[in-house]
Amino acid sequence: MAMMIQSTSLRSGDPLPPETLDDETLLARMKQDDGEAYRVLVERHIDRAYALALRMLRNVADAEDVAQDSMVKAWTHRQSWEPGRARFSTWLYRVVVNRCIDLRRLPNNANIDDVPEPAEDLPDTVDTLHRREVYSRLERAIGKLPDQQRAAVTLAYFEEMGNGEIAQILGTTVSAVESLLKRGRQGLRHSLRGSELEFRQLLAQE
Known part of the structure; x- marks a missing residue:
């Protein structure tokens, strides 16, 4: 899926070994304002967030927005993350599902279906x-x-x-x-x- 998370002026941390760190380690680095850890986490999860949103909404544009918004929320709420409480993927899917349900309840979105x-x-x-x-x-x-x-x-x-x-x-x-x-x-x-x-x-x- 071709989508971009808007860049922010984040402080990059130490270089991350490619595909070797688990989500919890990346989240711990994010809490220290490590923008590189955030980038890796986005690349790891945004496609699945998009796929879930697309199945829920059956609208490409809305699914892209939900996926991007969910990953932005991961950054803006990084300080509230509690290790061991839930897996990051579980938290992310909850954000995606709740956002999709909110969108489906909007009158103009109830019957949109533009999935190829x-x-x-x-x-x-x-x-x-x-x-x-x-x-x-x-x-x-x-x-x-x-x-x-x-x-x-x-x-x-x-x-x-x-x-x-x-x-x-x-x-x-x-x-x-x-x-x-x-x-x-x-x-x-x-x-x-x-x-x-x-x-x-x-x-x-x-």
């Missing part, structure tokens, strides 16, 4: 075209779920997160997440009734 069809390096056989169409139907069906169900389904099946981490992100309990996923799957089964492609994991019975 997924590109595949495959010939346009009948089977491939059918798969693209059903995949597109799945994406649209997820977009029609209530906010919390959509977030839970997206995190569970596209980000492959466990119910415990999803509960942290959504600020709820594991049992509530289980209920959200069950109702979300029921809604998807109804929307995708008649589809011949097998989304077995996503649409499986309890």
